[in-house]
Amino acid sequence: MSESRDAGVSEDRQLIEKLLMGALLEQRRSRRWKIFFRVLLFIWLFAAIGSVAFSMKSAKPQPQEYTALVEINGVIAADRDASADTVVTGLRGAFEDAKVKGVILRINSPGGSPVQAGYIYDEINRLKATREDVKVYAVISDVGASAAYYIASAADEVYADRASVVGSIGAYMATFGVTEAMEKVGVTRRFYGAGDHKALTDPFQPEDPVAAEHLRKTVGNIHEQFIESVKAGRGDRLSDDPSLFTGLIWTGEQAKDLGLVDGLGSSGYVAREVIGAEDIVDFTMKPNVLDRFASQIGASMAHTLSVSLGLEGPVVR
Structure with missing residues (x-):
């Protein structure tokens, strides 16, 4: 009886550990995606600012006529x-x-x-x-x-x-005319x-x-x-x-x-x-x-x- 109870507790512990590990992995994945998108946003902003700065630097002044x-x-x-x-x-x-x-x-x-x-x-x-x-x-x-x-x-x-x-x-x-044809x-x-x-x-x-x-x-x-x-x-x-x-x-x-x-x-x-x-x-x-x-x-x-x-x-x- 005692052995069956210990086996049940062990299975519950393993299930809880699996759930906790899954949640932890999901958390890590979510954190990685957040970091990825933040880096991507930073690169985009950097490129946009650089493009504007370059165009302002290289733009010719508007002619008077x-x-x-x-x-x-x-x-x-x-x-x-x-x-x-x-x-x-x-x-x-x-x-x-x-x-x-x-x-x-x-x-x-x-x-x-x-x-x-x-x-x-x-x-x-x-x-x-x-x-x-x-x-x-x-x-x-x-x-x-x-x-x-x-x-x-x-x-x-x-x-x-x-x-x-x-x-x-x-x-x-x-x-044109096609009457003869x-x-x-x-x-x-x-x-x-x-x-x-x-x-x-x-x-x-x-x-x-x-x-x-x-x-x-x-x-x-x-x-x-x-x-x-x-x-x-x-x-x-x-x-x-x-x-x-x-x-x-x-x-x-x-x-x-x-x-x-x-x-x-x-x-x-x-x-x-x-x-x-x-x-x-x-x-x-x-x-x-x-x-x-x-x-x-x-x-x-x-x-x-x-x-x-x-x-x-x-x-x-």
């Missing part, structure tokens, strides 16, 4: 990065900044919508009237053609590289609409001569608006070359002789030598990554579909 930069990059369209809303927002921000000494509109675009270009053209003229001390300089890099040059002509001065592509002052509307394949087009010329760009029906002539006049009217805007912006700097408004393109060097550009040089050159404020601050409005990705996917699909169906519409090119 600088050159503002607004980019027009890619096709000019309402659903692209080079939309009127995007460009105009950047221009307004530049003109509202008292430290801005001059504005560079850096252009690398083959053209696009005459409507979007017209919005930007008009806004440049409006903003120039609000601050006579700030001039706008268009700087063409690789390409500044069609609607892109439409916009450039609103600037006080236009610069380009010797090899830049400049000009293409014209307008067009493109479609449909007859060979045996496909019948069923179209239900109202209005004699509602299907004026339908590629699956024979060309309507009346509608075709109307479209030519419409595109011609857009071309005339383009020419008037360029003449208003460039004035007597333009040469009297008869090919100037025929839709041809020229190099920057040739464009200078024609009066389409005022000089040859990059954005850095214009900021340093022309404006006199070498420091450049980018005022271009840029969408966040998700918005840009969604916009590009949607725009790409819509553009591909419209081109495939011949519904691209009139563009200044």
